[in-house]
Amino acid sequence: MKFSHFLTSKKSGILAFFAVFFAFLNASAQNHDHDQQVDSAAIEQAEIGHHESHEEKEFDITSFIFHHIGDSHEFHFWGHGESWTGLYLPVILYTHNGLVCFSAKEFHLNDDGSVVVEKDGMRFARSHGKIYYAAEGAEHGSYVHHEKNAKGEEVVTNLRPIDFSITKNVFTLFLSVAILLLVFLSVAKGYKKREGKAPKGLQSVLEPIIIFVRDDIAKPNLGHKYERYMPYLLTVFFFIWLNNMLGLVPFFPGGANVTGNIAVTMILALFTLLIILFSGNKYYWGHIFNPPVPWWLKPLMIPVEIFGIFTKPFALMIRLFANITAGHILVLSLLCLVFIFKSLAVAPVSVFFVVFIGAIELLVAFIQAFIFTILSALFIGMAIEEHADH
Amino acid sequence: MDLLIPEVGLIFWHTLSFLLLLFLLAKFAWKPVMKAIGERERSIEHALDAAEKAKQEMARLTSENEQLLKEARAERDLILKEAREIKEQLLKDAKDQAQLEGNRMIEKARIEINNQKAIAMADVKNQVSKLSLEIARKVLQQELADKNKQDALVGELLKEVKLN
Numbered sequence A: 001m002k003f004s005h006f007l008t009s010k011k012s013g014i015l016a017f018f019a020v021f022f023a024f025l026n027a028s029a030q031n032h033d034h035d036q037q038v039d040s041a042a043i044e045q046a047e048i049g050h051h052e053s054h055e056e057k058e059f060d061i062t063s064f065i066f067h068h069i070g071d072s073h074e075f076h077f078w079g080h081g082e083s084w085t086g087l088y089l090p091v092i093l094y095t096h097n098g099l100v101c102f103s104a105k106e107f108h109l110n111d112d113g114s115v116v117v118e119k120d121g122m123r124f125a126r127s128h129g130k131i132y133y134a135a136e137g138a139e140h141g142s143y144v145h146h147e148k149n150a151k152g153e154e155v156v157t158n159l160r161p162i163d164f165s166i167t168k169n170v171f172t173l174f175l176s177v178a179i180l181l182l183v184f185l186s187v188a189k190g191y192k193k194r195e196g197k198a199p200k201g202l203q204s205v206l207e208p209i210i211i212f213v214r215d216d217i218a219k220p221n222l223g224h225k226y227e228r229y230m231p232y233l234l235t236v237f238f239f240i241w242l243n244n245m246l247g248l249v250p251f252f253p254g255g256a257n258v259t260g261n262i263a264v265t266m267i268l269a270l271f272t273l274l275i276i277l278f279s280g281n282k283y284y285w286g287h288i289f290n291p292p293v294p295w296w297l298k299p300l301m302i303p304v305e306i307f308g309i310f311t312k313p314f315a316l317m318i319r320l321f322a323n324i325t326a327g328h329i330l331v332l333s334l335l336c337l338v339f340i341f342k343s344l345a346v347a348p349v350s351v352f353f354v355v356f357i358g359a360i361e362l363l364v365a366f367i368q369a370f371i372f373t374i375l376s377a378l379f380i381g382m383a384i385e386e387h388a389d390h
Numbered sequence B: 001m002d003l004l005i006p007e008v009g010l011i012f013w014h015t016l017s018f019l020l021l022l023f024l025l026a027k028f029a030w031k032p033v034m035k036a037i038g039e040r041e042r043s044i045e046h047a048l049d050a051a052e053k054a055k056q057e058m059a060r061l062t063s064e065n066e067q068l069l070k071e072a073r074a075e076r077d078l079i080l081k082e083a084r085e086i087k088e089q090l091l092k093d094a095k096d097q098a099q100l101e102g103n104r105m106i107e108k109a110r111i112e113i114n115n116q117k118a119i120a121m122a123d124v125k126n127q128v129s130k131l132s133l134e135i136a137r138k139v140l141q142q143e144l145a146d147k148n149k150q151d152a153l154v155g156e157l158l159k160e161v162k163l164n
Helices: A002-008 A011-025 A040-049 A061-069 A168-193 A202-248 A262-279 A282-289 A295-335 A337-341 A344-384 B008-145 B147-163
Strands: A074-078 A085-088 A090-095 A098-103 A112-119 A122-127 A130-133 A146-148 A154-156
Touching: A061 A295, A074 A168, A090 A130, A098 A112, A168 A202, A168 B008, A202 A262, A202 A295, A202 A344, A202 B008, A262 A295, A262 A344, A262 B008, A282 A295, A282 A344, A295 A337, A295 A344, A337 A344, B008 B147
Parallel strands: none
Antiparallel strands: A074 A085, A090 A098, A112 A122, A122 A130, A146 A154
């Protein structure tokens, strides 16, 4: 297999992978190009129409925090306005007319729908981090139209292309996959090189953790069949842990809220669910469709049991998402104390609490990875358990 | 609320990259790593077992050696005891014999002494009788001449006797 050879060959192979990946990004870290070719009328209209532009001078903490924990088409390094520095990531859209790719630079950091990008005869505008088909005409300077729905919430009426962009989260995702491959392939090589000998370097750092996953997570919950599920448990553990930790790094390439994104936790929980469903034995299914209760309770219990199949991974999804997102919100809120009190004197308190919570988050990063893994193992273990007494 | 709505793009990329990661790590990392760790643990266990066995073997040998040593010591003690007994016996025998010999010699000496004494006594008796006779003869001769002279003679003779 050509591909496997490429990955197992050497570190240089993986570095080459990085190089190709960055070339593919088609974007470079540079100061925001001031020489924008934006429709000047649109900007004017935006300034007139958007009352927010005035209020934005007042620091909007909620939108600041939600912007940070959300996804983005740019990787922001530092600076604001003209001195904005960051990485423009590639936008990939699946539209009515097929795939469309362009750099996020073409939006000129615009996020209120006033900048239109034309590609393949289609026009796109971005509002609150989402890309829409731009409307024919501007409404309050924005090509994204809002409408109040029955509940009185503002909803966008524009249609959306399916957004396969390499966003900040996707970028970090790829980065973490690359780091994990780099680390564990080199560790695996260490085992081949020093066969049967004591571990060394990175290997000796990670071996206790691998053994911890095996002896404290897999074996107690899965019994003698643990070996089959070790690859999944180890991968999920290290994936979540690394991404939790990357999320705590406040600057590039960290800072993305990957494990605090519902899509990521949903897929991870879905993998656990699929493993449970595919490895469930006759006792597991028997317990669901023929629960050991009096016959008249069965009509009640069977739906409950079926519901129970889905609540377990659902809880996994929500737990990880909520914990990591809450951590990010907490740290950012503490940092924003200065803006809330409008006083620099709060800064030491703020910094103290941020450091304190940061230390706790470091622990949480590990604990959440551990909990996700051990609960996955527990649920799988419940599905493969042999009942001699039934 | 955008926070709670999963984005299709991220779902797609995450599924793809996680499956790829899972596949690659399972094939090229976890399999060799778990195998290596398992094998090393087994080899360590074997080594420990072997060490335990060697220890038991050593203990067995040691106890055997001790047993041998004990037996040897007991035998030595026995030999020494016997030797001592023999020595004592020999000494006792020698002493007895010496005693016997000594007694015999003493007896012999006593008999010899008695014999010599008897001879000496006989000789002394002989001489005393001779001397007595001589004295008697001389006294009688002196008495015959002078009473005083006789006395002086007797005295003189007696002195002579003493000198002898």
